[in-house]
């Protein structure tokens with residue numbers, strides 16, 4: 466019985482990560498999971514996330530100071546908007562990155578065991594918002610001058 470509940474909770478955690486689809490943090494996953502299972506505890510969610518990451522079902526990705534979870538376990542990079550914090554997947558050529566890793570290993574003497582690739586920038590929605598703000602500020606200045 467306990468076993469069945471464990472399996473169900475594990476499945477729920479996995480489903481929530483897939484459903485949120487935007488590299489949620491453990492807390493975001495916990496809050497969403499509670500909508501389906503109000504009795505699920507924060508500890509259970511965290512424990513399942515750790516297990517699923519260990520087993521390779523999920524990736525844990527460090528972005529800034531936070532740990533995010535990813536159901537896309539194929540090799541890819543992340544692109545983070547510095548304005549709104551959204552995170553999207555970007556495909557990258559694994560062969561090219563492997564080449565860079567070999568260069569890094571050769572020049573440092575390290576065993577390079579993995580790569581976490583994160584690009585930062587401004588997403589199209591935030592860029593648009595910024596342009597609109599700039600335009601509004603410009604009109605404001607015009608009005609004051611008139």
Ligand SMILES: [Zn+2]
Nearest residue numbers: 546549588591
């Ligand atoms: Zn943005």
Ligand SMILES: [Zn+2]
Nearest residue numbers: 535537553554
């Ligand atoms: Zn991702």
